[in-house]
Amino acid sequence: MINSQLSTHHMKFAVLVNEGPYTHQASDSAYHFAKAVLRQGHEVLRVFFYHDGVNNSTRLTTPPQDDRNITQRWTDLASDHNIDLAVCVAAAQRRGIVDSAEARRNEKDTDNIAEGFRIAGLGQLIDMAVKADRLVTFGD
Amino acid sequence: MSKKRIVCLNRRAPHGTNYPQEGFEVALIGAAFDQDVAIAFVDDGVFQLKSEQNPRNLGLKNFTRSFGALADYEICEVYVEIESLTERGLVEDDLMTLIWEDEDDGDIEKPLLRFVGQDEMSQIISEADVVLNF
Numbered sequence: 380m381i382n383s384q385l386s387t388h389h390m391k392f393a394v395l396v397n398e399g400p401y402t403h404q405a406s407d408s409a410y411h412f413a414k415a416v417l418r419q420g421h422e423v424l425r426v427f428f429y430h431d432g433v434n435n436s437t438r439l440t441t442p443p444q445d446d447r448n449i450t451q452r453w454t455d456l457a458s459d460h461n462i463d464l465a466v467c468v469a470a471a472q473r474r475g476i477v478d479s480a481e482a483r484r485n486e487k488d489t490d491n492i493a494e495g496f497r498i499a500g501l502g503q504l505i506d507m508a509v510k511a512d513r514l515v516t517f518g519d
Numbered sequence: 520m521s522k523k524r525i526v527c528l529n530r531r532a533p534h535g536t537n538y539p540q541e542g543f544e545v546a547l548i549g550a551a552f553d554q555d556v557a558i559a560f561v562d563d564g565v566f567q568l569k570s571e572q573n574p575r576n577l578g579l580k581n582f583t584r585s586f587g588a589l590a591d592y593e594i595c596e597v598y599v600e601i602e603s604l605t606e607r608g609l610v611e612d613d614l615m616t617l618i619w620e621d622e623d624d625g626d627i628e629k630p631l632l633r634f635v636g637q638d639e640m641s642q643i644i645s646e647a648d649v650v651l652n653f
């Protein structure tokens with residue numbers, strides 16, 4: 380029943396990623412879910428990264444060459460499908476993820492946020508939860 | 520922005536992970552964005568409400584003191600699952616005392632924590648538009 384509803388009606392999905400890359404399956408599952416949503420003609424309103432999920436957004440990610448690059452995959456998805464990747468500013472600062480503006484403001488010698496991601500307030504999580512037909516959480 | 524019913528589901532003990540502290544922030548922001556926010560404590564999440572916590576010896580800030588500000592954010596629905604308390608040897612008197620003033624009832628001070636059984640808790644969760652899980 381649910382499956383047939385999903386395939387016939389256009390739906391807006393919000394995706395919440397609460398775990399970091401590699402240790403957890405969460406970010407992989409969220410990525411594959413987002414791809415499937417797009418493939419079926421639905422919309423991904425935003426992907427919001429919270430808790431350790433912010434660690435998916437560092438451009439310094441360098442996995443071995445025979446492994447997937449989780450950060451790069453998100454960056455590519457964002458540019459291929461124009462998807463908003465929002466990283467919670469407070470959670471990011473705790474864990475050392477900064478864009479150039481935050482780096483300057485906190486007097487750090489570099490930024491490390493990857494292309495396609497942006498630092499955002501927690502209000503963006505509430506915003507997507509309210510606007511989406513479904514919020515799907517990936518995490519513990 | 521339209522209004523949705525958001526239930527923040529707290530399942531974890533307060534200081535072993537950062538989920539409860541960051542989850543609490545979401546509840547406050549949800550209320551600040553004028554959403555219909557309720558908070559539910561189940562499983563180890565009920566430990567978050569234990570009175571007289573002192574995690575400072577661990578170098579941690581006692582964020583649970585901020586629960587006292589929930590009513591200021593107009594979060595007046597806070598549910599605690601009775602079975603979760605019982606399983607952990609806790610009773611109502613072990614928990615912090617939180618109050619809110621009911622504007623629709625002559626500003627009478629009422630207890631903020633509402634103790635509900637598993638059936639009612641599952642109904643609260645299933646009736647939500649959005650469940651955020653921490």
